[in-house]
Amino acid sequence: MALTDRPIIEIKNVTKRFGSLTALDDVSLSVHRGETVAIIGPSGSGKSTLLRSINNLEQISSGEIVIDGQTLAATPHDRAEYVSEKEIRQICGEIGMIFQHFNLFPHMTCLRNITYAPIKVKKQPRAQAEAEARRLLELVGLSDKADAYPSQLSGGQKQRVAIARGLAMNPAVMLFDEPTSALDPEITGEVLAVMKRLAEAQMTMLVVTHEMGFAREVADRVIFMADGRIMEQGDPQQIFENPQSERLQNFLRSIIRS
């Protein structure tokens, strides 16, 4: 019991500076298995930096990051120290990431995009990887696009392929950095529907989003960030119906108005 209660992501007192700018300021956060956490907040508040620190796309200045019980970075003295390259690769293998701009590999078909890493990294036999890829394409509603190139897809379809690609590595956690921000409003729904299905299937997800409807409906917990800090967090109802801080109240008002 104690084991399953262990958070899958543990962030303790993380600070990240870019030169003189403090993008993350003493952030602590735990995410448990199966949880869907939405991160909201104004532009420049450090949401992306937080996600990118979790899977080592950014290196923190100080603090501690532990993924599924394995330490990625710690600060025994005054600066963060990372584990070895090999351990980083292994730890970050537990984490999938979905980007605002999809970042599909344009020279590969959808199928190849999805199977490439499982074959190269996990040494899966091609047939097995392809069968799994087709299953995932079906999951995201794109079974007919296996042989299409990314340039032949709409934005929403690209993002769904990117989600399938991330899932193919069988990660314990999926990070989403504004997955629908680059999409036309009328097609954000198809991506959000896939994410909702993942949440219902108990995938652990950390989602930076401007989609308040999604945060309210799907998230188990909403985190509000501003100025590199977590200002407020709680279940969606509490955050949206009963915001405590003035910053959050203003933020919600500005969102509703736009």
Added chain:
Amino acid sequence: METFDYVARILPALLEGTKITLVVFFATLLLAIPLGLPLALGSDCRWRPLRWFCRGYVALFRGTPLMLQLFFIYYMLPIYFNILLPELTAAVITFVLNYAAYLSEIYRGGIGSIERGQYEAATCLGLTSFQTMFGVIIPQTVKRVLPAVTNETITLVKDTALVSAIGVADLMKNSRSAVNRDGSTMAFLVAAIIYLLLNVVLTKFSYYLEERFSRHEAKETRLERRTLWH
């Protein structure tokens, strides 16, 4: 009719020369195209000695005349290092060294133009930097550098004429011999046509390659481009 007969008479020598020109051309391409890649990667390597070596090499070969490099390798290697190379070998070596430098800069620009998101996606999927470079980045670079590489190859066809300066019997040298011998400039005209033809074939071939490497682009955009530019 007289002109016709004359051209027919000098043509065999010019075609012999064309063969040598093509040898220089293909040998250079075949060796310089792959050699440019390690140079390009080395020029951006984090390990400083390698980076400096590669950048220095490129600066040297791009910063001095090709003719001078040719003379250096053909005339000065024997004097200073006691290495005497046959003319054709010296010519090919010089051209390979020189073109690898130019191509490496093209490759470097191409690699640098790939969005950071591609590296990030690859890293997040657990690919090593080697797998990322050779599986994700370089295949995308090929298409982007193709037009610039084509340009370089067209320049190469014309640059090969320089090898006549160290006595290689290429198209240039053989046409000049004919002109000097017969007091008619007709051989130059024929040579010009041959050079031109080589480049027409080359250009066609490069369009074909570009088409092939664009197959992952949507069909419509491909057609659109074709009607715009071809």
